[in-house]
Amino acid sequence: MILTVAFVLLGILICVLQTTVLQLIPGSFSRPDLVFLLVAFSAYKLPWIPGILLAFTVGWVLDVLVGVNLGFYPLQFLFVLVCLKMLTLNSPVKESAYQIPMVGVSYFLLQMSVYLLSSMTLQYGLPEWSWVGMIQETILLVLAAIPCFLVFNGIHDYLANRIARSRSVRRRVRKHL
Amino acid sequence: MVGLLLLASLLGGGFGALHKLTLDLVGPLESAVSRSLSGVITVKDDYLALFNVREDNKRLAALVDKYMQELAERRESYHKFKHYEELLDFKKQEGFGLLTARVVGKDPALWFQTIIIDRGAEDDVVEGMVVLGPSGVIGQIIHTSESYSKVLLANAPSSAIDAMVQKNRVRGILKGAGANGYVLEYVLKNADVVEGDYIVTAGIGGIFQSGIPLGQVSSVRSLERGMFLEIKVRPSVDFQKLEEVFVDLTDRKKILNEMYSGADR
Numbered sequence: 001m002i003l004t005v006a007f008v009l010l011g012i013l014i015c016v017l018q019t020t021v022l023q024l025i026p027g028s029f030s031r032p033d034l035v036f037l038l039v040a041f042s043a044y045k046l047p048w049i050p051g052i053l054l055a056f057t058v059g060w061v062l063d064v065l066v067g068v069n070l071g072f073y074p075l076q077f078l079f080v081l082v083c084l085k086m087l088t089l090n091s092p093v094k095e096s097a098y099q100i101p102m103v104g105v106s107y108f109l110l111q112m113s114v115y116l117l118s119s120m121t122l123q124y125g126l127p128e129w130s131w132v133g134m135i136q137e138t139i140l141l142v143l144a145a146i147p148c149f150l151v152f153n154g155i156h157d158y159l160a161n162r163i164a165r166s167r168s169v170r171r172r173v174r175k176h177l
Numbered sequence: 178m179v180g181l182l183l184l185a186s187l188l189g190g191g192f193g194a195l196h197k198l199t200l201d202l203v204g205p206l207e208s209a210v211s212r213s214l215s216g217v218i219t220v221k222d223d224y225l226a227l228f229n230v231r232e233d234n235k236r237l238a239a240l241v242d243k244y245m246q247e248l249a250e251r252r253e254s255y256h257k258f259k260h261y262e263e264l265l266d267f268k269k270q271e272g273f274g275l276l277t278a279r280v281v282g283k284d285p286a287l288w289f290q291t292i293i294i295d296r297g298a299e300d301d302v303v304e305g306m307v308v309l310g311p312s313g314v315i316g317q318i319i320h321t322s323e324s325y326s327k328v329l330l331a332n333a334p335s336s337a338i339d340a341m342v343q344k345n346r347v348r349g350i351l352k353g354a355g356a357n358g359y360v361l362e363y364v365l366k367n368a369d370v371v372e373g374d375y376i377v378t379a380g381i382g383g384i385f386q387s388g389i390p391l392g393q394v395s396s397v398r399s400l401e402r403g404m405f406l407e408i409k410v411r412p413s414v415d416f417q418k419l420e421e422v423f424v425d426l427t428d429r430k431k432i433l434n435e436m437y438s439g440a441d442r
Contacts, residue, residue: 016282019282019283019284019293020281020282020283023282023283065282065284065293065327066282066283066284066291066293066327067291068291068319068329068333068335127334127354127355127356127357128357
């Protein structure tokens with residue numbers, strides 16, 4: 001519970017940073033999608049329910065902050081979560097060596113499918129698909145994934161240890177009583 | 178010998194040959210010693226002075242840093258002043274219907290461009306209102322809360338504005354093309370449109386008043402197929418540098434009426 005709440009709060013903070021601080025990076029330079037990274041991390045590390053809660057909350061917050069077609073972001077993040085989770089369940093992809101490349105591949109595929117779906121369903125035309133821009137975005141995301149995953153992992157392990165310690169203390173107290 | 182020499186010098190009364198000889202012998206030695214000593218003193222003085230120079234250098238460098246920082250602050254203040262002066266002039270020109278708002282957030286997505294401003298329903302902002310800047314059209318309010326509103330930028334792919342070429346009033350639809358600016362569509366091939374022409378709002382549809390700047394034609398292509406020109410337009414507004422915007426409140430009553438009549442239906 002505490003872990004879920006902490007990651008949800010972290011997700012909200014990252015949404016805010018993504019729409020404010022990261023947007024200060026000058027013009028044409030790409031910005032890594034930190035929210036996507038958190039969702040991908042939750043697919044690897046968190047159980048189903050907390051992962052879904054997190055993906056939905058960050059999608060919701062982004063929807064509120066910047067979404068034009070409401071509901072789009074939660075759907076997108078839930079889809080990413082489910083796909084990554086299914087892929088990592090009982091498969092060697094779960095190993096940490098595959099995690100970062102998987103983030104890059106899933107981001108690229110997601111952007112492609114979002115573009116395809118949008119261009120088929122939306123009434124207006126989208127700007128031309130840019131391979132260069134997309135590859136640049138993906139490389140930046142993969143580069144950002146390394147420190148971000150370290151930080152997320154650090155927070156996860158710290159909280160998990162604290163929770164485990166407090167549980168064992170509680171158990172001992174109950175035994176004594 | 179010593180006594181004799183003492184007597185000679187005491188009673189002789191002058192600086193004799195022996196004195197001179199002695200002086201000539203001792204003089205160079207003295208000179209050498211004093212020169213060496215002065216060298217040591219000079220080295221010592223210079224070394225100590227170097228400490229002072231280093232201190233001075235540090236002090237002056239700190240001063241330079243301080244003054245440079247002050248200069249940068251003043252330069253920034255000057256630019257802000259110029260920017261606010263420009264905004265104020267624009268507001269005065271446009272009358273009292275404009276509400277100033279600060280941009281607090283931007284959309285990180287690739288194709289859907291929106292911004293968040295710090296004005297909402299409590300400031301009489303309603304969905305559908307036009308957002309302007311001194312350089313031209315910025316967008317339209319799409320969602321509002323009590324204190325904040327979301328603006329769909331004019332260069333978003335879902336945005337379409339009735340526009341015209343300023344010089345000859347040729348009309349078309351200006352569509353958002355994301356980071357590429359705008360594309361002016363439905364302009365016939367025989368129309369006189371060249372690079373550098375100004376594009377302004379046409380005023381059709383009642384959302385935007387006519388004549389508000391939108392951008393400048395950056396390229397014109399006449400394709401073999403089709404009836405229309407392919408016109409790319411560079412926005413007059415730099416969407417990356419938005420800090421303050423104006424919400425046009427003048428049509429509030431009209432928009433609300435339209436909203437309520439739409440809800441009644």
